[in-house]
Amino acid sequence: MKELLSIVNLTEAFKSFPSIGEKTAERMAYAILDMDDRKVDFLINAIEEAKEKIHVCPNCGALIDTSECPYCGKERSHDICIVVSYPKDILTFERTESFKGIYHCLNGEISSSKGKTIKDLNIDQLTYRIKKENIKELIIATNPTIEGETTALYIAKIYEDYPIKVSRLAHGIPMGANIEYSDNLTLLKALENRTDIK
Amino acid sequence: MKELLSIVNLTEAFKSFPSIGEKTAERMAYAILDMDDRKVDFLINAIEEAKEKIHVCPNCGALIDTSECPYCGKERSHDICIVVSYPKDILTFERTESFKGIYHCLNGEISSSKGKTIKDLNIDQLTYRIKKENIKELIIATNPTIEGETTALYIAKIYEDYPIKVSRLAHGIPMGANIEYSDNLTLLKALENRTDIK
Numbered sequence: 598m599k600e601l602l603s604i605v606n607l608t609e610a611f612k613s614f615p616s617i618g619e620k621t622a623e624r625m626a627y628a629i630l631d632m633d634d635r636k637v638d639f640l641i642n643a644i645e646e647a648k649e650k651i652h653v654c655p656n657c658g659a660l661i662d663t664s665e666c667p668y669c670g671k672e673r674s675h676d677i678c679i680v681v682s683y684p685k686d687i688l689t690f691e692r693t694e695s696f697k698g699i700y701h702c703l704n705g706e707i708s709s710s711k712g713k714t715i716k717d718l719n720i721d722q723l724t725y726r727i728k729k730e731n732i733k734e735l736i737i738a739t740n741p742t743i744e745g746e747t748t749a750l751y752i753a754k755i756y757e758d759y760p761i762k763v764s765r766l767a768h769g770i771p772m773g774a775n776i777e778y779s780d781n782l783t784l785l786k787a788l789e790n791r792t793d794i795k
Numbered sequence: 796m797k798e799l800l801s802i803v804n805l806t807e808a809f810k811s812f813p814s815i816g817e818k819t820a821e822r823m824a825y826a827i828l829d830m831d832d833r834k835v836d837f838l839i840n841a842i843e844e845a846k847e848k849i850h851v852c853p854n855c856g857a858l859i860d861t862s863e864c865p866y867c868g869k870e871r872s873h874d875i876c877i878v879v880s881y882p883k884d885i886l887t888f889e890r891t892e893s894f895k896g897i898y899h900c901l902n903g904e905i906s907s908s909k910g911k912t913i914k915d916l917n918i919d920q921l922t923y924r925i926k927k928e929n930i931k932e933l934i935i936a937t938n939p940t941i942e943g944e945t946t947a948l949y950i951a952k953i954y955e956d957y958p959i960k961v962s963r964l965a966h967g968i969p970m971g972a973n974i975e976y977s978d979n980l981t982l983l984k985a986l987e988n989r990t991d992i993k
Contacts (some may be wrong), residue, residue, distance in 0.1 A: 600886065601860050603845035610838040613830070614823045625812045627883050629845050630858065633809070637846055641839055647801035648835055648898040660828065662799050685825050688798065722878050 653684070656726070658672045658702030658719050660684040676733045680723065680752065682706045682740060690738070701726065701735075706744040707751060715751050727761060734762040741768055851882070854924070856900030856917050858882040872896045873928045878921065878950065880904045880937045888936070899924065899933075904942040905949060913949050925959060932960040939966055 607626035617625070629637065653659070654666035661667065668687065676700035681687055684720055687700045703718040726732060737752055739745035753763050769787035770779050779787070805824035809815055815823070827835065852864035853858070859865065866885065875896035879885055885898045901916040926928060935950055936941035951961050966984035967976050975983070 601845075601858060602858060603841060603848050603851055604858075606837070606841040608846050610841045611831075613834060614826050616819060616822060621814060623883075624814060628812050628841055630849055634846070636808075636811065637842060639804070641842060643801060643808045644802040644827055644835060644839060647805050647824065648832070650801050651799055651828055658931065660799060660802075662801060685821075790989075 617724070646787045656722070658684065658699050658704055658722070659687050659700055668700050675730045677736065678726070678732045678734070679729075679736045679738050681738050682745060682748065686738065699732075703739070703748065706739055706742075706748045715748075715755075718748070718750070720755065723753075727756070727759065732761060734764060737763065737765045741766075852937045854920075856882065856902055856920070857885050857898055866898050874931045875934065876924070876928075876930045876932070877934045877936050880943060880954050884936065887912065897930075898927070901937070901946065904937055904940075904946045913946075913953075918945070918950070918953065922953075924955070927959065930959060932962060935961065935963045 604623070607629060608619070608622045611622035611625045612619060614622075618638045623685040625635055632640075650662045651660050652662075654661050654669060656666060656669050659666060661666050674697050678688060678701050679687075679696065679698065680701045680703060681690075682703050682705060684702050684704070687702065690696050690700070701723050702717070703720070703723075705713050705718055707715055707718070724733075727735075733754070735756065739748045748767055753765075756763055767790055768783065769790055770776060770783060776784075800916050802821070802824045805827060806817070806820045809820035809823045810817060812820075830838075839989045849858050850860075850970065852859050852867060854864060854867050856865060857866050874896050876899050877885075877888060877896065878901060879888075880901050880903060882900050882902070885900065888894050888898070899917070901918070901921075903911050903916055905911055905913055905916070921933075925933075933950070933954065935947040936977050937946045947963055951963075954961055965988055966981065967988060968974060968981060968985045974982075
C-alpha cells in the first residue's frame with residue numbers, strides 16, 4: 598500500500614481542529630487537491646493574516662485587529678460590563694447591536710475535567726478594572742453548562758462584598774422555539790424565572 | 796459592530812470545503828488563533844506540499860507523489876482492472892492489501908444535476924489501456940448511488956462487444972451490520988445476489 602504522505606499530514610493537521618473527525622479531515626485534505634491555486638492562496642493568506650494581525654486586548658481580553666480596542670474606548674458606557682468566557686462570545690453580543698457597555702473576557706471556565714481552576718481565569722484584571730473603570734454592574738454571560746454555572750457562582754462569591762451589582766443572563770425558552778421540544782431543565786428555569794405581564 | 800476581517804476571510808475559506816458549514820468554519824477560524832505557531836506552520840506546509848508534490852498519473856488517473864506510478868508497474872497484474880470514480884477510492888482498495896491488479900480512475904460519475912456526461916469521464920484512456928495493457932476484466936467500483944449505477948451501466952454498454960469481462964462489486968449487507976437496521980434496497984440486493992452455501 599502506498600499512502601500519500603502529504604495527504605496523511607494534511608489529514609493530521611485538519612484533525613486537530615475542534616469537531617473535525619478522521620473522515621472529514623481526510624475529505625478536506627483531498628478537497629485541497631481539487632482547489633485551484635487562487636483558492637489555496639486565499640486560505641493560506643487568511644491563516645497567516647489571522648495569526649499576524651489579531652491579538653488580545655490587554656485590558657478586556659477581546660480579540661482585536663486594531664491598536665486601540667473598539668470595546669474599551671470612552672464612547673462605551675463603563676458602568677456596565679458583560680463578563681464572557683471566550684473572546685468570540687463578545688462578537689455574538691456585538692451582533693445584537695444593542696449593548697453599549699464594556700466587556701471582560703475570562704478566557705475559559707472552571708472545569709475539573711480540563712483541570713481549569715478559578716486561578717486560570719482572567720479575574721485579577723477584572724478586579725482591577727472594577728475599581729479603575731468604576732464598573733457598577735457585572736452581567737455574567739458564561740455558558741449555561743456545569744462549567745459556566747460554576748464559574749458564574751464563583752465570580753458572584755468573589756465580589757460579594759463589593760458595592761457592585763452582579764447579574765446573570767436569563768435562562769428560559771429560546772425565542773421561536775417550540776415548548777413541546779424544550780428540555781426539562783430549560784422549562785424549570787423558565788418557570789422559576791417567569792416574568793409578570795399583568 | 797466590529798467584525799474581525801481575518802476571521803471573516805478564514806471562515807469564508809473553510810466554508811468552501813465539503814461538508815463544512817458556517818458554524819464549523821467559524822469555529823475552525825477561531826481555533827487557528829489558539830494554535831501555537833508550530834502547529835500552524837505544520838498545517839500551511841502540509842497544504843503547500845500536497846499541492847506541490849501530488850499529481851495525477853497520466854496513465855491510470857491515480858493521485859501519486861512519485862515520478863513512477865506505484866499502481867501501473869510491471870509487478871501488478873494487468874489482466875484485471877478496478878474502475879473507480881474518484882482517486883481516493885484507489886487508496887480504499889489498497890488498504891485491504893489484497894488486490895494486486897491495476898486501477899483506472901474515471902474522475903467523476905455521470906450526473907444530470909452536476910451536468911456531467913459520459914464525455915467528461917476518463918473513458919478514452921480506459922479504452923486505450925484495454926488494448927495496450929491487454930486487460931481481461933474490468934471490475935466497476937463506482938458508488939452504489941444513482942450516479943454510480945448509471946455510470947456502471949454506461950461502461951458495461953460501451954464495452955459490450957469487447958472480448959473482456961465486465962463485473963460490478965457485489966451489493967449486500969455490510970459485514971458486522973445488523974439486518975434489523977438494513978434499508979430496503981440493500982436487503983433486496985442481498986436477496987437478489989444471494990450465494991449458495993450448500
